[in-house]
Amino acid sequence: MRLIIAIIICMIVNVISVEIPPADYFDENIENESCPEVERAEDEKDLVLIDGDILVSKEQAAIYYESGWDGLVNSEAWSPTKARWSKRIPYQVGAGISAPVTVGDGRIKANVENSIAELNGRTCLSFEAKTCKDTAFIKFVKGDACYTIELGKPNHGARTISLAYSCGGTAKRARTPAHEVMHTLGRAHEQTRSDRDDYVTIDARNTCSTQMAKNNNFRLYGIGYDFLSVMHYSQWQCAFYYAYQGQQLLVPSMIFKYKGKADDVGQRLILSDKDIQHIKAVHCPSMMMRLVGGRDNSEGRLEVNNEEVWGTVCSDGFDRNDANVVCKYLGRPDVEE
Numbered sequence: 329m330r331l332i333i334a335i336i337i338c339m340i341v342n343v344i345s346v347e348i349p350p351a352d353y354f355d356e357n358i359e360n361e362s363c364p365e366v367e368r369a370e371d372e373k374d375l376v377l378i379d380g381d382i383l384v385s386k387e388q389a390a391i392y393y394e395s396g397w398d399g400l401v402n403s404e405a406w407s408p409t410k411a412r413w414s415k416r417i418p419y420q421v422g423a424g425i426s427a428p429v430t431v432g433d434g435r436i437k438a439n440v441e442n443s444i445a446e447l448n449g450r451t452c453l454s455f456e457a458k459t460c461k462d463t464a465f466i467k468f469v470k471g472d473a474c475y476t477i478e479l480g481k482p483n484h485g486a487r488t489i490s491l492a493y494s495c496g497g498t499a500k501r502a503r504t505p506a507h508e509v510m511h512t513l514g515r516a517h518e519q520t521r522s523d524r525d526d527y528v529t530i531d532a533r534n535t536c537s538t539q540m541a542k543n544n545n546f547r548l549y550g551i552g553y554d555f556l557s558v559m560h561y562s563q564w565q566c567a568f569y570y571a572y573q574g575q576q577l578l579v580p581s582m583i584f585k586y587k588g589k590a591d592d593v594g595q596r597l598i599l600s601d602k603d604i605q606h607i608k609a610v611h612c613p614s615m616m617m618r619l620v621g622g623r624d625n626s627e628g629r630l631e632v633n634n635e636e637v638w639g640t641v642c643s644d645g646f647d648r649n650d651a652n653v654v655c656k657y658l659g660r661p662d663v664e665e
């Protein structure tokens with residue numbers, strides 16, 4: 329059967345000091361005992377916590393507090409060479425997590441494993457245990473807070489993700505490891521999006537005004553605002569007390585223009601569909617395909633997403649093998665005779 333479909337379009341605040349390094353940073357890793365030690369990434373030194381859970385250098389922090397993410401990302405102090413991870417992302421789990429001593433440690437380990445399993449299962453990314461050959465990788469360690477370093481991949485060395493029980497070890501925080509991983513993939517917090525004022529009203533009296541500042545530098549990839557993203561903060565982040573009729577009332581930092589329950593915003597239970605779309609848009613662009621206009625979900629015009637625009641073109645040379653690849657991606661049976 330001759331397929332008329334086409335070939336794919338050009339395919340396609342407060343400064344908080346955090347003790348660094350975490351306690352088990354240099355512990356021997358039980359899965360890689362024979363590997364020589366790899367130093368932590370060069371930019372992981374003398375760091376300051378900004379935006380809740382992102383560590384940056386003192387110089388970067390000073391720019392951030394002066395002019396927010398917009399100023400920082402456009403400054404020379406921001407690492408200009410942020411490499412993109414390949415689809416295979418090596419990772420290592422420090423001994424404080426991989427060999428649990430307490431029940432709490434075991435829960436951190438489970439949350440790391442389940443976060444990795446979801447990322448592997450729902451995207452084209454493949455998180456795999458680090459081997460001796462890997463010189464840039466993610467390292468999960470048990471620390472006294474949850475954070476990662478800057479945004480994006482280091483040029484060389486271990487990119488630390490610190491997890492503590494309180495923020496990354498409970499059942500409600502099951503996807504905190506995924507949240508931190510998504511920072512290492514380059515994603516910023518959802519409530520700082522350039523269009524967030526259409527969805528969120530920030531109370532100017534919040535306790536961390538810089539954290540609540542909007543940033544215009546990060547790409548949205550045509551993906552709509554997502555209250556249920558694991559990258560969104562809850563209304564209680566940066567909440568403050570207000571004296572009212574002799575009582576101290578806790579007031580949310582944000583009011584959501586959201587039809588669902590406000591307390592569902594800030595969830596860390598599962599990656600939202602739009603979280604997955606973000607990863608695919610950056611790392612798996614060839615996976616952005618869909619069928620449009622058919623009678624059911626097994627037929628239609630093939631469209632491919634290219635540079636945030638859905639489209640299709642016709643061309644010769646699209647054969648049965650190509651079609652089967654598309655069908656497999658879309659979860660459909662092979663092309664019929």
Ligand SMILES: [Zn+2]
Nearest residue numbers: 381507511517
């Ligand atoms: Zn974060």
